[in-house]
Amino acid sequence: MEIQEIEKRVKKVVSQVLNVPEDTIKQGSRFVEDLGAESIQSLELVAGFESEFDISMEEDAALNIKTVEKAIEFIKKYVDAK
Amino acid sequence: MNLIERFLEKAKSLDRRIVFPEGNDERIVEAAAFIEKEKIGHPILLGNKQKIHEHLLKLNLSPDNISIIEPKSSPYFHELTELYAARRKNVSMAIAERLLCRELIFGGMLISANKADCLVAGASNTTANVIQSAALTIGYQDDVSTASSFFIMVLPENKILFYADCAVNIDPDVKQLSEIGITTARSFKKLIGEEPKVAFLSFSTKGSANHPLVDKVTQAVQLAKSKDPTIDLDGEFQADTALVKQVAEKKLKESGSVAGIANILIFPDLNSGNIAYKLTQYLAKAEAYGPVLQGFRCPVSDLSRGAKVKDIVGVSAITSLQV
Structure with a gap:
């Protein structure tokens, strides 16, 4: 899967779970500071990415991701390994 | 009979349903089997059935009386999923x-749907993960916005003190500090059965020093008093004023109903709380039980990753008494 496609789908999930417009989500956006995520929503974001890409991520590492850009990079590794 | 033995005896009369989301951990399986055998509670293990059976066989224990649930294939799975999705828009x-499919979330939803009474985890999950999962599924008490924790300190002369928060909130703000005082008082009343006397600690006693760090404590005391006027709480106090009657009488014009006889110490931050509990443990030879989580609608405990079977049994008893 192309990185642009991953980015598009990551933004779709973030928009849905955090209830923010997709066009306000940038690569450098931080989930908590820029997109208003509560810390408890990180579990829902991880589950959202897993559902969208049909992958299972290493939870502790996934929960430590703070930005959209890092999420895209992290998910790409799992998508490529499929 | 030590404090944990007392808790175990008390738990036997309550027969709480204790959910263990980390059923794949051998220590949890052994603890659950002991809890069932001794009738301390009714354990519900979440995890892979085959793996749990293998653990039980290895330990020469029968799987007959242990409830084991595999979340994904459970008859509750769809119901609990719908319940979760309905709550989180x-x-x-x-x-x-x-x-x-995550055991911590499934376990929390079992409690939320009243199919279990309390939850014990943390043997193989981080504290953050346990707290976040519980916050998403069980939620906080009405007037509480954050999870916190306390330690039960048993001094050599069997005096019991609760210390909070020594494990979760690094630098609580005024609101969080006030909540820590209130929830610890409630936990004390439930577990020990005596009237809580809550002292908010500082390096200052009733204005003896001026500093923003002192202001935080005095504001937390005021806020806590306004939130729950039924609790005996006071401060800001230095530790000796909180604990020693003669010192309280000397330092205060009116010592009130907490100074000198406090049984709950609220620390202004994690530095002071964590340092104090370890010093009490090692220098005063106190036994320290905890950290016990608090603030959720139903009790949730966070085990240490290195917890032994007897620790898990003890924490389970403490958790079931908080229901």
Whole structure:
């Protein structure tokens, strides 16, 4: 899967779970500071990415991701390994 | 009979349903089997059935009386998934299904749906993960916005003190500090059965020093008093004023109903709380039980990753007494 496609789908999930417009989500956006995520929503974001890409991520590492850009990079590794 | 033995005896009369989301951990399986055998509670193990059976066989224990649930194949799975998605408006059924496959989330939803009474985890999950999962599923008490924790300190002369928060909140703000005082008082009343006397600690006693760090404590005391006027709480106090009657009488014009006889010490931050409990443990030879989580609608405990079977049994008893 192309990185642009991953980015598009990551933004779709973030928009849905955090209830923010997709066009306000940038690569450098931080989930908590820029997109208003509560810390408890990180579990829902991880589950959202897993559902969208049909992958299972290493939870502790996934929960430590703070930005959209890092999420895209992290998910790409799992998508490529499929 | 030591304090934990007393808790175990008391728990036997309550027969609480204790959910253990980390059923794949051998220590948890052994602890659950002991709890069932001794009738301390009714354990519900979450995890892979075959793996749990193998653990039980290895330990020469029978799986007959132990409830084991595999979240994904459980008859509750769909019901709990729907319940979760209905509560969290931004979460689709597909995301909720992914979440409910996680034992910590499934366990929390069992409690939320009144199919279990309390939850014990943390043997193989981080504290943050336990707290976040519980916050998403069980939620906080009405007037509480954050999870916190306390330690039960048993001094050599069997005097019992609660210390909070020594494990979760690094630098609580005024609101969080006030909540820590209130929830610890409630936990004390439930577990020990005596009237809580809550002292908010500082390096200052009733204005003896001026500093923003002191202001935080005095404001937390005021806020806590306004939130729950039924609790005996006071401060800011230095530790000796809180604990020693003669010092309180000397330092205060009116010592009130807490100074000198406090049984709960609220520390202004994690530095002071964590240092104090370890100093009490090692220099005063006190036994320290905890950290016990608090603030959720139903009790949740966070085990240490290195917890031994007897620790898990003890924490389970403490947790079941908080229901």
